[in-house]
Amino acid sequence: MRFVHSSEVQQAKMQRFAILLLFVALASGQSRNTTFTLFATDMSGCDTGSACDLHVTIRCSSVSSDWKICGETSKLQDDNFPVWPEVFTFEHTEGTSQRWRFDLIDEDVAFNDVIATFDVIVDTYESNAGNLYQLPLPGNEVKGIFWIHRRTLKEP
Ligand SMILES: [Ca+2]
Numbered sequence: 001m002r003f004v005h006s007s008e009v010q011q012a013k014m015q016r017f018a019i020l021l022l023f024v025a026l027a028s029g030q031s032r033n034t035t036f037t038l039f040a041t042d043m044s045g046c047d048t049g050s051a052c053d054l055h056v057t058i059r060c061s062s063v064s065s066d067w068k069i070c071g072e073t074s075k076l077q078d079d080n081f082p083v084w085p086e087v088f089t090f091e092h093t094e095g096t097s098q099r100w101r102f103d104l105i106d107e108d109v110a111f112n113d114v115i116a117t118f119d120v121i122v123d124t125y126e127s128n129a130g131n132l133y134q135l136p137l138p139g140n141e142v143k144g145i146f147w148i149h150r151r152t153l154k155e156p
Pocket residue numbers: 047050051052053077078
């Protein structure tokens with residue numbers, strides 16, 4: 001029987017921890033910024049007798065942070081083809097389960113309606129080569145297409 005000195009046990013634990021950290025570092029890729037603007041096309045069904053009055057809130061989450069508001073557009077009144085002027089830039093680290101949640105909100109006199117919510121997995125978005133990311137509204141009442149427009153060319 002061999003008695004193991006406690007410092008050896010400690011050292012073995014530290015080595016295992018270092019290996020674990022290395023795996024985590026290898027599994028998650030490099031961080032880079034991603035920039036986009038937002039627009040919507042062919043909107044209909046928000047209001048009776050007038051066009052939609054839309055703005056968007058963006059919430060973000062990842063493996064290390066819970067959902068939080070991380071962006072908001074201005075409100076565009078009576079426009080079924082809104083092009084929001086705001087430019088959003090977020091840091092993206094591959095493999096960290098980053099998500100964006102876009103709430104498309106129609107302003108009304110009485111109260112504002114969330115007419116659609118879109119969940120985007122950022123790894124999936126980033127692996128898309130195109131500059132336009134199309135998100136059709138799923139609802140029957142309010143129709144239209146919501147778009148994320150990448151504003152920086154992806155490196156090859
Ligand atoms: Ca309206």
